[in-house]
Amino acid sequence: MRRRTAVLSAASALAVSLLLGACASEGDTPSASEQSASASASANAIEPAVTDDALPVIVEGEVNPTVKPTVTFTPPLSVTETSRKVVAAGTGQEIESTDEVQFAYTLYAGSTGVELDSSYGGTDARFELANITMGLARGFVGAHVGDRLVVAIAPEDGFGDQVSTFNQEGVDATTTIVMVADVVRVIGDRAEGTEVTPPANLPAVTYDENGVPTGFTVSDPTPPADTVVQPLIQGSGPALTPGMNVQMQYVGATLADGQVFQSSWETQPFETQIGVGGLITGWDEGLIGQTVGSRVLLVIPSAKAYGDAPTGGQPAGALVFVVDILDGY
Template sequence: MPRRIAALPAAAVALAVLLGACASEPEAPTPAEQSASASEAAATVEPAVDADLPVEVTGDVDPAVAPQVQITTPLTVEETSREVVAQGSGEEVALEDEVQFAYALYAGSTGELLDSSYGGTDARFELGDVTKGIARGLVGSHVGDRLVIAIAPDDGFGEAASQFGKEGVDAETTFVLVADVVRIVPTQATGERVDAPANLPAVDVDEQGVPTGFTVSEPTPPADTVAQTLIKGTGPVITSGMTVKMQYVGATLADGEVFESSWQGADAFETTIGTGQVIAGWDEGIVGQTVGSRVLLVIPAADAYGEQPTGGQPAGALVFVVDILDAY
């Protein structure tokens, strides 16, 4: 992997917590604790039932600004239900998608706000990995929608609900999630194609456009890292300290032999960029790019693992092709 060290300590890995930390201790349940049904979501999820819910939501659809929400309590449902309070015009959300959304979570029993991402960092989760009720509420929605999702206890957080530390919030509680669907996180680069100089390695792709390797016509290492945009994405500019999600293929420049590909694994690569968590060539080459881009990195040994690495990493100059999927 392009890490400078073999692995980050556990404390450096971003917590994949759907609901973040509650305003009061103890912390909100993690996805693994939220619902025993979450693990079976991929095989069993059906969209939530359309309903006219006793929830009033006002305010513009804007992940930076929390809406005003009034719930007629106690709100209970036996079947997870959904109301679209503002219709978006974007693409439809499917179960296999990773979705970025802003949210506010309430207890249906009391109407109390339990957690909110508005004005902060949006949630980003693959729907097959989250609490079943949230997956049911988002499947079949559209980018740009504002939703009210009433999560039935059977699709909810189970016994982990007690970790919110709120009176009257338990395994039998109906939860209310107000969510603004921001986007579907892409699985590969999207944007305008950019012509690259002929002396740089050419990227080989499969029928789906996924990078598989390189054709190297000029194996002489550059003096400094070369970062060549191949597809120019339209997302935010990446700055130092951001968490960046990427897919990549890496090879030795001398012969184009691939030594690693995240595309062959189960997950994309996610790291903090620009802070020394990865090799210098990545920090230099990824910072300043835009989300959605495909970038070719040609990295001399000094900005990679050196000529004689001791940890089993590849020696000498390296070449990577990186698809930047997300950053926050």
């Protein structure tokens, strides 16, 4: 199952637990199979919000996740069914209940009109809809990338007693929460872009019937003098820079025999900071400058991997990786 740690603006740190909804208590963390089953059940249970073009919320300003729009409504505003209107229609793909969505948002208390939290001008929110508060998920399902939405979240789909985290008078579990959101994109589960033909002497990536990388065919096991960086798919997203948070899928093998030692495709995407010394040098150097959406082949000499005699159980010698860059921010 794909799991995501939300990284929001400083002001948004307060809302993380609310956006995610109720979480398992410490010491009661479900197993991977239980998490997967729970997420699947949640995704299947998500019904789109009711369309209500008459929602009395006025939103002014261009659709732009970096600039907070002006929002006006007369409190108290309450709904008994989570409702949505599209203020500005996007032209991107339709959002499904199993998607992970990147969006900018502001939350308001329907009871008082007070702004509770906002990500505009900071880091966009990124959440899997199966793991987010139901009212928010219902607001996004069936919408489109590029939409600006108003979602009035009914109390039964809302944050429950966790809404007290906002520490606002007149805001409790019975309060309708109003969200204004700009849908930036759906975060894909694999590379997407323009295919690039690599040189014939490099390891060739093998794939399963669904197009998922599974390993390599190595025709020349000679270690390179320096890291070889070869895009296989050129994505159109932002280029990675040092310090970025990056989400990736990858397969790694030893160059000498093409033996796979690890694959994130068998577990979940790998999330880390790039270019800050927390990864092997071949990754930290080789992925900087590559773009989100790309699939990149890395052939890394021993000196920029784990060395010839690692002591922590890591593979020795030169390594080869294929990396799908799903997100970077």
